[in-house]
Amino acid sequence: xxxxxxxxxxxxxxxxxxxxxxxxxxxxxxxxxxxxxxxxxxxxxxxxxxxxxxxxxxxxxxxxxxxxxxxxxxxxxxxxxxxxxxxxxxxxxxxxxxxxxxxxxxxxxxxxxxxxx
Amino acid sequence: xxxxxxxxxxxxxxxxxxxxxxxxxxxxxxxxxxxxxxxxxxxxxxxxxxxxxxxxxxxxxxxxxxxxxxxxxxxxxxxxxxxxxxxxxxxxxxxxxxxxxxxxxxxxxxxxxxxxxxxxxxxxxxxxxxxxxxxxxxxxxxxxxxxxxxxxxxxxxxxxxxxxxxxxxxxxxxxxxxxxxxxxxxxxxxxxxxxxxxxxxxxxxxxxxxxxxxxxxxxxxxxxxxxxxxxxxxxxxxxxxxxxxxxxxxxxxxxxxxxxxxxxxxxxxxxxxxxxxxxxxxxxxxxxxxxxxxxxxxxxxxxxxxxxxxxxxxxxxxxxxxxxxxxxxxxxxxxxxxxxxxxxxxxxxxxxxxxxxxxxxxxxxxxxxxxxxxxxxxxxxxxxxxxxxxxxxxxxxxxxxxxxxxxxxxxxxxxxxxxxxxxxxxxxxxxxxxxxxxxxxxxxxxxxxxxxxxxxxxxxxxxxxxxxxxxxxxxxxxxxxxxxxxxxxxxxxxxxxxxxxxxxxxxxxxxxxxxxxxxxxxx
Numbered sequence: 001x002x003x004x005x006x007x008x009x010x011x012x013x014x015x016x017x018x019x020x021x022x023x024x025x026x027x028x029x030x031x032x033x034x035x036x037x038x039x040x041x042x043x044x045x046x047x048x049x050x051x052x053x054x055x056x057x058x059x060x061x062x063x064x065x066x067x068x069x070x071x072x073x074x075x076x077x078x079x080x081x082x083x084x085x086x087x088x089x090x091x092x093x094x095x096x097x098x099x100x101x102x103x104x105x106x107x108x109x110x111x112x113x114x115x116x117x
Numbered sequence: 118x119x120x121x122x123x124x125x126x127x128x129x130x131x132x133x134x135x136x137x138x139x140x141x142x143x144x145x146x147x148x149x150x151x152x153x154x155x156x157x158x159x160x161x162x163x164x165x166x167x168x169x170x171x172x173x174x175x176x177x178x179x180x181x182x183x184x185x186x187x188x189x190x191x192x193x194x195x196x197x198x199x200x201x202x203x204x205x206x207x208x209x210x211x212x213x214x215x216x217x218x219x220x221x222x223x224x225x226x227x228x229x230x231x232x233x234x235x236x237x238x239x240x241x242x243x244x245x246x247x248x249x250x251x252x253x254x255x256x257x258x259x260x261x262x263x264x265x266x267x268x269x270x271x272x273x274x275x276x277x278x279x280x281x282x283x284x285x286x287x288x289x290x291x292x293x294x295x296x297x298x299x300x301x302x303x304x305x306x307x308x309x310x311x312x313x314x315x316x317x318x319x320x321x322x323x324x325x326x327x328x329x330x331x332x333x334x335x336x337x338x339x340x341x342x343x344x345x346x347x348x349x350x351x352x353x354x355x356x357x358x359x360x361x362x363x364x365x366x367x368x369x370x371x372x373x374x375x376x377x378x379x380x381x382x383x384x385x386x387x388x389x390x391x392x393x394x395x396x397x398x399x400x401x402x403x404x405x406x407x408x409x410x411x412x413x414x415x416x417x418x419x420x421x422x423x424x425x426x427x428x429x430x431x432x433x434x435x436x437x438x439x440x441x442x443x444x445x446x447x448x449x450x451x452x453x454x455x456x457x458x459x460x461x462x463x464x465x466x467x468x469x470x471x472x473x474x475x476x477x478x479x480x481x482x483x484x485x486x487x488x489x490x491x492x493x494x495x496x497x498x499x500x501x502x503x504x505x506x507x508x509x510x511x512x513x514x515x516x517x518x519x520x521x522x523x524x525x526x527x528x529x530x531x532x533x534x535x536x537x538x539x540x541x542x543x544x545x546x547x548x549x550x551x552x553x554x555x556x557x558x559x560x561x562x563x564x565x566x567x568x569x570x571x572x573x574x575x576x577x578x579x580x581x582x583x584x585x586x587x588x589x590x591x592x593x594x595x596x597x598x599x600x601x602x603x604x605x606x607x608x609x610x611x612x613x614x615x616x617x618x619x620x621x622x623x624x625x626x627x628x629x630x631x632x633x634x635x636x637x638x639x640x
Contacts, residue, residue, distance in 0.1 A: 002519075024519040026390075037224035040159050041231065053219045060134030064158050
């Protein structure tokens with residue numbers, strides 16, 4: 001499932017624009033958590049993270065865990081500084097007005113699975 | 118031994134992660150295996166966050182030595198009253214501020230433990246805590262040692278023009294005192310320097326005893342068959358047999374089979390996309406040396422020549438190869454083939470007089486008109502020429518070529534037809550070959566490769582990671598001392614290549630014409 005297809009299907013707003021080639025990235029796995037240590041420990045490499053956390057450390061964690069994209073649920077928007085950092089680290093950021101449960105449900109229906117599916 | 122140290126500020130949630138990120142860069146440059154790098158990062162990041170969240174600040178020190186990373190994180194803090202309790206998942210004493218940011222879930226120390234090979238936590242109440250962990254670093258898997266090269270050097274022909282320096286895609290050539298030499302650990306056996314060498318000082322090694330026309334099989338590339346002016350392919354085949362060979366087989370059916378095999382794998386296997394065809398052994402070597410992360414994209418199939426070699430088994434075969442990489446690939450499977458691997462030139466010189474005599478006897482045989490080429494395969498991207506191959510491999514490595522299912526890369530312009538070792542222009546030969554399709558029928562097959570493709574440690578500075586780290590620092594300093602003009606006067610293609618030569622003991626700084634004598638003697 002291409003990231004750009006996910007963004008279109010879920011009606012996501014992209015917050016980063018200069019992440020080269022990311023729209024073509026193939027997303028097969030995802031993770032949802034607001035605990036960053038939990039993300040570090042369990043998020044699948046190359047996957048997408050759905051979270052409520054919008055601060056700078058999310059980018060550090062996403063980059064460390066080598067995630068392709070982060071979707072902020074519940075319409076929460078990070079500061080510009082966070083978006084700039086994400087672009088530099090090659091992590092795409094999106095925001096969705098839907099809450100975490102709905103975002104994950106729709107991702108799952110599109111074929112993006114968790115670690116053990 | 119490399120020692121790194123980073124100060125960590127209390128409460129600096131924004132700056133946290135800088136130390137672990139820098140550590141990651143270092144581990145990558147010394148060639149540590151990527152799984153270990155990821156584990157080291159996670160463990161270091163958790164340790165960093167612990168200092169930020171719980172303490173008055175501290176310091177992370179990392180030592181990389183003999184296959185091991187040791188990290189020591191010492192903080193000024195309240196200390197941990199009950200270490201075993203802190204090691205339990207879910208136990209946390211974090212502030213509400215830290216929790217609001219998604220930390221303090223009681224997973225930090227357990228995460229470090231899970232990602233390290235040894236963890237030791239010591240703490241003194243009111244004084245601070247020391248978290249020490251170690252991770253074993255194995256080098257990223259790579260074949261060791263130099264491999265044979267099929268590039269021949271006739272130093273007496275060298276005119277010192279140095280065109281080869283810039284032509285080489287891996288900066289493997291040096292020209293010093295009008296003597297070209299090749300760094301075998303970097304050479305990928307392509308044809309770039311051969312094409313650039315007008316006087317012919319760089320060429321393909323020939324069989325030591327020439328073309329011994331035994332009663333065996335002659336295996337040829339299609340470009341050879343189509344490379345004799347307007348002599349038709351079936352005529353050429355006849356005259357080749359006339360040299361005394363029992364049979365002449367062309368490798369092209371094996372190229373077709375390999376293409377089918379690659380497309381099949383691209384459609385059905387779990388290989389990362391795009392799947393790269395191993396059709397050109399020079400590109401395979403280029404990937405092994407310069408793009409180790411793309412080795413997993415290579416279809417695990419034998420090259421057309423290797424598959425043909427396998428089918429011919431124990432028969433007495435003379436191989437006419439169109440480039441050094443094909444010869445090296447054949448020799449890797451069967452070292453005795455050395456005596457029977459010949460250049461196209463040798464065969465051309467033997468056959469041309471026969472074709473000329475035939476033309477005199479029966480003049481005016483028209484060559485057939487070409488038919489339309491076969492239907493193009495939509496899922497296959499064919500890339501030829503070193504510039505384009507490098508550009509496309511870069512794209513794949515950066516994850517920017519995701520809409521292509523499979524790639525068939527050739528190092529020579531226009532594929533094997535464009536090898537500078539063949540006598541005919543690539544376009545003319547390809548046109549003529551298309552016209553004669555069917556004149557050299559044959560069956561091909563594709564095989565799984567017995568030995569998997571493996572990265573080569575060509576760009577790694579030393580097999581010992583600790584030594585590599587030292588050399589990396591010296592290389593940085595040496596590169597800064599050189600002017601960056603890449604003029605080639607020193608005999609290396611670039612200033613960076615000279616810097617590496619100096620660090621590796623292959624050259625001295627005084628070779629650079631822009632370095633003053635005092636600076637030069639400092640090296």
